[in-house]
Amino acid sequence: MALHIMGFLASRRGEALTSDVLAGTYGTSPVVLRRVLAKLQKAGLVETRRGVGGGSVLARSAGSINLRQVFEAVAEDTRLMPAFSDDCSGKIAPILADFVNELFADAEEALLAKLESVTVAGMDRQVRHRIVSALQCAPHE
Amino acid sequence: MALHIMGFLASRRGEALTSDVLAGTYGTSPVVLRRVLAKLQKAGLVETRRGVGGGSVLARSAGSINLRQVFEAVAEDTRLMPAFSDDCSGKIAPILADFVNELFADAEEALLAKLESVTVAGMDRQVRHRIVSALQCAPHE
């Protein structure tokens, strides 16, 4: 959903979009969307103005924002796997938990690196490209 | 939790452990543990015998089981990010959704590759090593 927002804002360069419009394109309510928007603001990825004619725009150029930043802005604790609580009284369990936690941190870093390699601008480009392709295949629809 | 089970079974080579014992080491109930055990069975990673003297053992050598297999056995649908439903009536949204889904599949594959590089035997070795180290640092505790 955050990616949808960023993609849409990128596709309308500089134009301020209201949460109502954005919500319409995603099929959800403006309030829900604003909750996500609030996190993106706090991370400095979008800027928002209130009042008449208000709305949101990207705070920086779409080329300088990568999807890892978007992901981390929305998922406050990036840990996909919940950390073990080592309340098992045995001696072995906590050490195994440590190992697993480190391993997951590694694996997760691999995932984030993948996301980091794609910018919002890149995403926008690819989506545009696909739209063009789709239209070429079915031009009369 | 599944990793805990596999690690524990590996550390007791061939010895059949009851769900009661396993649950004790993890700090949960036998029933919950058996639910996980059932998935590991279905994936052919452990074998279980009922009745007196029953319990579970690894179905193959710990060196031939990697953590990706364990992960996939437990998480029936491996998708970390839920797939978009493209019920948004617009033309752009579904295409963006497709792109995001593919990207996430890529990122997830990076994570799984990391898990695939570690075997249960390797995990067991490393944990043992750490235990030895811990004992050397505090031998009189």
Place this chain on the structure above:
DNA sequence: TTAATTGAAACTGCTCTGGTTACAATTGTG
């Protein structure tokens, strides 16, 4: 036959997420 053990269903309770409603705060416009 009895005791130990897994298998599985049914139910509870918790948390998380998305959704809705409602209202206050901000801001451009006439």
Place this chain on the structure above:
DNA sequence: CACAATTGTAACCAGAGCAGTTTCAATTAA
């Protein structure tokens, strides 16, 4: 200034998913 368009935010609701418990049937060794 008054009004309408927006965002910000809190409160509450509903459904999904997960861990936990209880309970009972099925299996198996002694």
